[in-house]
Amino acid sequence: MNAKDWKILLVDDEREFITTLAERLELRGIPARVAFDGESALEAIAAEEPHVVVLDVLMPGIKGLEVLERVKRTNPLVQVLLLTGHGSTRDGIEGMRLGAYDYMMKPLNIDTLIEKMESAIDYAKKAATLPGKSDGQ
Amino acid sequence: MIRLADIIKHPLRGLQSDVDEAESPVRYALLRRKIFALMAAATLIPLLAMAVLNYYEHQSTMAREIQNPLRVLVNKAKSSFELFLTERSSTVSLIASAYTYPELADEQKLGRIFSVMKKEFKGFVDLGLIDENGTQVNYVGPYSLKGKNYAEQRWFQEVRIKGKYVSDVFMGFRKFPHVIIAVQHMTEDGRTWILRATLDTHQFERIIASMSLEPDADAFLVNGQGIMQTSSNNYGKVLEKMSFALPPQTYEPAVLTMVDPLGRDVYMSYAYFPDADFVLMAVKPRGSVLKSWYTVRGDLLFIFALGVVAVFVAAYRVTDVLIGRMKESEERREMALRQVEHSQKLSSIGRLAAGVAHEINNPLAIINEKAGLMKDIMDREAAFPAKTKIDAQVESILRAVERCRGITHRMLGFARRMDVSIEDLDVGEIIKETAGFLSNEAMHRKVDVRLEIDPELPRINSDRSQLQQVFLNLFNNALAAVADGGRIMAMARAVDDNVEILVRDNGCGMSDETLKHIFEPFFTTKKGKGTGLGLSITYGIIKRLGGDIAVESEQGVGTTLIITLPKGQREALA
Helix, strand or coil: CCHHHCCEEEEEECCCCCHHHHHHHHCCCCCEEEECEEEHHHHHHHHCCCEEEEECCCCCCCHHHHHHHHHHHHHCCEEEEEEEEECCCHHHHHHHHCCCCCHHHHHHHHCHHHHHHHHHHHHHHHHHCCCCCCCCC | CCHHHHHHHHHHHHCCCHHHHHCCCHHHHHHHHHHHHHHHHHHHHHHHHHHHHHHHHHHHHHHHHHHHHHHHHHHHHHHHHHHHHHHHHHHHHHHHHHHHHHHHHCCCHHHHHHHHHHHCCCCCCEEEEEEEEEEEEEEEEECCCCCCCCCCCHHHHHHHCCCCCECEEEEECCCCCEEEEEEEEEECCCCCCEEEEEEECHHHHHHHHCCCCCCCCCEEEEEEECEEEECCCCCCCCCCCCCCCCCCCCCEEEEEEECCCCCEEEEEEEEEEEEEECEEEEEEHHHCCCCHHHHHHHHHHHHHHHHHHHHHHHHHHHHHHHHHHHHHHHHHHHHHHHHHHHHHHHHHHHHHHHHHHHHHHHHHHHHHHHHHHHHHHHHHHHCCCCCHHEEEEEEEHHHHHHHHHHHHHHHHHHHCCCCCEEEEEEEHHHHHHHHCHHHHHHHHHCCEEEEEECCCCCCEEEEEEHHHHHHHHHHHHHHHHCCCCCCEEEEEEEEEEEEEEEEECCCCCCCCHHHHHCCCCCCCCCCCCCCCHHHHHHHHHHCCCCCEEEECCCCCCEEEEECCCEECCCCCCC
């Protein structure tokens, strides 16, 4: 799949961060939508079913891990990349257990992020062709 | 000094409040003294009481046992004396009653009677008949006393009044000690006459001899005026005044203790005669009598002394053991407390660090993205005058962000390693690699870094990056401790089921006080240069990897850090 066909959703309550990140991705030809809290993120996922959701763990309202859990229930093929502010192994491992594709620590390296998105999309594609393994790793 | 009363009042005070306040060695010395004194007192007081009680009980028993035979002896001898005198005076009475005055006045008859008396009863010396005027009308005996008049003599007056008389020992006309027995008889026609016999005091001596006293003992007869009636070994010859005062009157034999005129401690047993003016006395020096008591007392004292020594030795040993155990358990408690305190400190610092890192990482992420966007935009712009300069600024911002990221990551690493990953690894290789990071500084400062890795070192299951951080910390510390041109040595070898790694430097070393604190967070000796987290992090990592870390240091000689790592992963890690 071409990068411009990717559907990416970025979720973080740090607006400055997430909008800038979206802008940078778009400069690289990757369309990205943003959500600033868990509720709107869930709405956006339900409406658009993005390929990859980049999700901050620590947010006011619905927390990142909860969003992840719900997404995996409703849209198992949506791949989630978790973002943590403090690289907590516990949050990361918990996230992986809940079905996150990977986790990354802030500040991000944008090239690494794009690489991970790409491999997540590849993985989702493979998972879709293997029935019954859709939510596994 | 500790007062015994204080110990008894507050025996355990030393184990409570004082303990926490005093310095350790002083406190233990104080405690040792208190426990020792308490134990010694608790055992010695009953022992002493028993010994004293036993001593007096034994002494009084001994005294009774010594006095009783003496009393019995005197009683027996007194009875012998009384029997002797009664027999003699009865004989004289019998003769006075059995014969008439004319018969007794007949010289031949009296002679015959006397010879029978002498034969039947020892001790008679002579026999005389005295008329109511005091004239001796007939006499049988070794002296020529016939016709002698006794009217003026005291005994004559007394026998006229009492009818019977036993005299004291006296010299009289005969010039040797004798006793007279006189009996008055009254005829039917109212005439009175007196029959008088003289007794030899040899019989007294024989009775005394029959008491079979020891050579240093003494027995004798005195009269009511204290005049010796028989000779004594120590207190005067016969008819001399006795050399000490008469004891109080008693007819039952009594025993007194006194100091005799010779200065000896003696037991004196005595009894007054009820029918004659005699006092029988027996004197025994206490020293000889109490010899057996002194032996017993010596034994008693010896046993007591032995007991005291045993009590002291036992108290000392028990105190020693007790104090040792106390010290040990207190050290264990202290260590446990320190560990708990340490892990609490670590965890609260960990939380703080995680919080700080998180708070910084978010704005840092914004800076990173903003600068990244600027760079992205610039990359897509055509050249303009300031482009190169702005590019350089943006790059600089991104580098600074990268640096900050490194810092926050290290802070987080202190609290919790990001990715604990246990793998099969070669510790030697990690040590070599980590030492390599410092080779530039070591070379620059001419520090000799030597590695001695056992080629047979087994591979272990552990975390590579965490071990790297540990060795980096240790090498950094060693480099900071040594002077330029110093030496750092790292050794790795297998010990039992563990791998032991030693990092030794010949640097400045540490004081005992410093050693106590080196694993505490924020404790540093690097004055402004160190965070005080290095060894604390190291400690946390090693503990989490199931290993152990110890330190040996001597000021001016150097420091050795000893790390023990298990070959296999021992416990699940948080």
